[in-house]
Amino acid sequence: MGASTIRRTFRRTFWAWARLGCGAAILAVLVGRLGAEPFLDAFRLVSAWSLGVAVAVTALTTVCCAWRWSLVAGGLGVDVRLPWAVAAYYRSQFLNTTLPGGVVGDVHRGVRQGRDVGVMGRSLRSVAWERTLGQAVQIVLTGLVLLVLPSAARSIVLVAVVVVAAAGVAVAGVVLVAKVVPRGGQSRGGRSRDMPGLGGRIVRTVADDLRNVLVVSRAWPGIVLASGVAATGHVVIFLVAARAAGTDASAAQVLPLAMIVLLASAIPMNIAGWGPREGVAAWVFTAAGLGAAQGVTTAVLYGVLVLVATLPGAAVLVAARQLREAGRQGASRPDDQRLEGATLG
Secondary structure (H helix, E strand, O other): OOHHHHHHHHHHHHHHHHHHHHHHHHHHHHHHHHOOHHHHHHHHOOOHHHHHHHHHHHHHHHHHHHHHHHHHHHHOOOOOOHHHHHHHHHHHHHHHOOOOOOOHHHHHHHHHHHHHHOOHHHHHHHHHHHHHHHHHHHHHHHHHHHHHOOOHHHOHHHHHHHHHHHHHHHHHHHHHHHHOOOOOOEOOOOOEOOOOHHHHHHHHHHHHHHHHHHHHOOOHHHHHHHHHHHHHHHHHHHHHHHHHOOOOOOHHHHHHHHHHHHHHOOOOOOEOOEOHHHHHHHHHHHHOOOOHHHHHHHHHHHHHHHHHHOOHHHHHHHHHHHHHHHHHHHHHHHHHHHHHHHHHO
16 A cells, blocks of 8 residues: 555545534533424424424425426436335435434435446535535525524624535535546546646636536526425424424524524535534524524424435445345346256256
């Protein structure tokens, strides 16, 4: 193993543990300041009504996100059929809500698609752009809500949090694109790249991808629509969680808080979605005069509702494993039959 490989492995391991440590530290601070009651209350407040709403709304948002992915992938020349995309998106959401980092499911989705169609780079980039463009729309909607609705969340400090979260999402998307940039110096159309080096390849690939997805394929209206509906669905679930948690504030008062918390939940420095979401919820609810404990309970309850609503993804995982095992057994039977025939002969 070369020195460069060791350094890359060390950096990946370090940042993976750093992200987990950040999420754990936030949760530890919240427990130290507020105790365990806000977390335990969230589990006690789960009801059949709130679960039913979360499951129904998540079904709609999943279809919208899967459609968005299909549009983005089509712009990059990757065929992603909507029924398959819905199943894959359910699976990725379930993995994101159960595994550290909050993005493992998306990487798995891109890798599986790449293996199925034989174009790993474009498949991974389609997932990266799908998530990045979706977050971009959510950032715009968050900004509009903060400008239109009166809220303590419009303070400079909290708006700065939104900007930092947006920058983090953008950087994460660019880093993922950089990791899967073709090294042969060829774009999708086979043209040679004018700018040398990794930086040139990244710039050219980003420009080509955005042009193909937004301009050439004219997919941007569908992407904006799907992202807007999906973001609205997530907000609805958060409002349901806030009401179930006992928040007396009106929907107009909670809406700006929900937008900021949901944006913070996209920061990939969490433990299966936990950490920044609860920390920012405590912050903004305190700023709005609702109390940090109320914010934590709402955020935790939201996380529980989303986890239950993405359980169909677990069924997709089990079904996919059974299909793979059946395929392997089917492939081995002809060899066994030939061996048996040769033995009898």
